[in-house]
Amino acid sequence: MYDQRDATTGLFRPALVIDGARATAAAELSVINPATGAPVGTCPDIDRAMFDLAVRAARAGADVWKATPMERRREALRLMADRIEANLDSLTAMLTAEQGKPLAAARGEIANTALTIREVADLDLPPEVLQDDETLRIERHRVPLGVVAAIAPWNFPIKLGYWKVAPALLTGNAVILKPSPFTPLTTLAIGELIHDLLPRGVFQTVAGGDAVGPWLTEHPDIDKVSFTGSSATGSRVMASASGSLKRVTLELGGNDAAIVLDDADVETVVPKVFWAAFRNSGQVCIASKRIYVHDSLFDAFRDRFVAMAKSVRVGNGVEDGIELGPIQNKLQFDKVMALVADCKRTGLAVHEGPLDPSASARGYFVPVTVVETPPEESRIVQVEPFGPIVPLLKYSSLDEVIGRVNASDYGLGGSVWTSDPGRGAEVAARIDSGIVWINDAQAINTVTPFGGMKKSGMGVESGIEGLAEYTAGKTIVLRRG
Numbered sequence: 001m002y003d004q005r006d007a008t009t010g011l012f013r014p015a016l017v018i019d020g021a022r023a024t025a026a027a028e029l030s031v032i033n034p035a036t037g038a039p040v041g042t043c044p045d046i047d048r049a050m051f052d053l054a055v056r057a058a059r060a061g062a063d064v065w066k067a068t069p070m071e072r073r074r075e076a077l078r079l080m081a082d083r084i085e086a087n088l089d090s091l092t093a094m095l096t097a098e099q100g101k102p103l104a105a106a107r108g109e110i111a112n113t114a115l116t117i118r119e120v121a122d123l124d125l126p127p128e129v130l131q132d133d134e135t136l137r138i139e140r141h142r143v144p145l146g147v148v149a150a151i152a153p154w155n156f157p158i159k160l161g162y163w164k165v166a167p168a169l170l171t172g173n174a175v176i177l178k179p180s181p182f183t184p185l186t187t188l189a190i191g192e193l194i195h196d197l198l199p200r201g202v203f204q205t206v207a208g209g210d211a212v213g214p215w216l217t218e219h220p221d222i223d224k225v226s227f228t229g230s231s232a233t234g235s236r237v238m239a240s241a242s243g244s245l246k247r248v249t250l251e252l253g254g255n256d257a258a259i260v261l262d263d264a265d266v267e268t269v270v271p272k273v274f275w276a277a278f279r280n281s282g283q284v285c286i287a288s289k290r291i292y293v294h295d296s297l298f299d300a301f302r303d304r305f306v307a308m309a310k311s312v313r314v315g316n317g318v319e320d321g322i323e324l325g326p327i328q329n330k331l332q333f334d335k336v337m338a339l340v341a342d343c344k345r346t347g348l349a350v351h352e353g354p355l356d357p358s359a360s361a362r363g364y365f366v367p368v369t370v371v372e373t374p375p376e377e378s379r380i381v382q383v384e385p386f387g388p389i390v391p392l393l394k395y396s397s398l399d400e401v402i403g404r405v406n407a408s409d410y411g412l413g414g415s416v417w418t419s420d421p422g423r424g425a426e427v428a429a430r431i432d433s434g435i436v437w438i439n440d441a442q443a444i445n446t447v448t449p450f451g452g453m454k455k456s457g458m459g460v461e462s463g464i465e466g467l468a469e470y471t472a473g474k475t476i477v478l479r480r481g
Helices: 048-066 070-086 088-099 104-119 157-170 185-195 214-218 231-244 266-282 298-308 332-346 398-406 423-426 461-467
Strands: 017-018 021-023 027-034 037-047 128-132 136-144 147-151 175-178 203-205 224-228 246-251 256-261 290-294 349-352 369-372 389-395 412-419 435-438 471-479
Touching: 017 048, 017 147, 017 185, 037 088, 037 185, 048 136, 048 147, 048 175, 048 203, 048 214, 070 088, 070 104, 070 157, 070 185, 088 104, 088 157, 088 185, 104 157, 147 157, 147 214, 157 175, 157 185, 157 224, 157 435, 157 461, 175 214, 214 231, 224 231, 231 246, 256 266, 256 398, 266 298, 266 389, 266 412, 290 298, 290 398, 298 349, 298 369, 298 389, 332 349, 332 369, 332 389, 389 398, 412 423
Parallel strands: 147 175, 147 224, 175 203, 224 246, 256 290, 256 412, 290 389, 369 389, 412 435
Antiparallel strands: 017 021, 017 203, 027 037, 128 136, 136 471, 349 369
């Protein structure tokens, strides 16, 4: 069972994977447990020479992997999934320690990652025959890009990291995976566990401070960047990548709206919308961040929703019965607390749930917070909080609420809640978002294309369309006669 701890300090100390081997660095970064504020591990802080070695190794590995038969690639992915599952317990403990989410949620993320890798292994991009007659045969093929940089966020570091890694590897690319400096430990640990299942240089991990991201996006020998993170950082990634005209997939911020129609069953809908808003302590790009409830249902919906907020246990994720953990890092904690303070300062009606007694004063804990009927122009409605705070808003007509929903600069996801699926489909068609759920939220499987509109990003993750993003199109034309 994998457990990469320092024998003296007890801290996690996973290594990088560079050019087929474990690698450490002269400098290290401290990784903090957000539930306690105490160090939980250290992460190598890669230097430029080691980084350039990783890119050279990836370049060589890409040539080998491109020539590797597809069935061998599929088998490698399946073996990766097996290796992750075999170490589920130790990886779960590590993920909770660095990210803060409860053990059950951490275990679910890692188990789902293994499942996703296995399901991606079954996908295919066969050549498409565009014309086949007595004069011409025209085929459209998908070929690997070369070297892919995958940049993962801190909210779901394993799931979202390997959401990129698996399709990039299946399509024949070499991959350099960079985790957030806030949550590098489990990502690096998995890298150590699985790298020997692939040819040298095909899969590597790099980690470190703020310089590493720009090194990836600027490097001329990296062919594509797949990034998940904030819209502001995504804009910088795109600008940096433009110098070498590398391809980018950007899955960025969202301010997703949930619209509760006047025919919805409150008792059924409230728990679903509640967890769509507060799962992972609201640290989800596709969380329901604005909840619009028809005025005929509003009072009943609010009372039930606030009651749930006051019943949920928020605390250290290693404690029994804890449902929500802390904000992952101090920077985001301060942003969320400033937003709560702004709501109170401006006189809005704020309903707060309790914090569990186990929640240390040193941890980054925020109570589940519901803001009742704030003005549409208020910060809590207009910005993405990325924390356990959500506004409940009233509306009277469909045209009115759809106009308010679509006025956002974001267009990642949304949801419609109704007793009439046909009516829900009509409303969903009018929402300007890359994905809209009816009577559900955050449901994305391996065949679901996922990408945003407006400032929520560009390109697609997941599904056949997402698989194709790790390839270039190549047309082959045969002239007959």
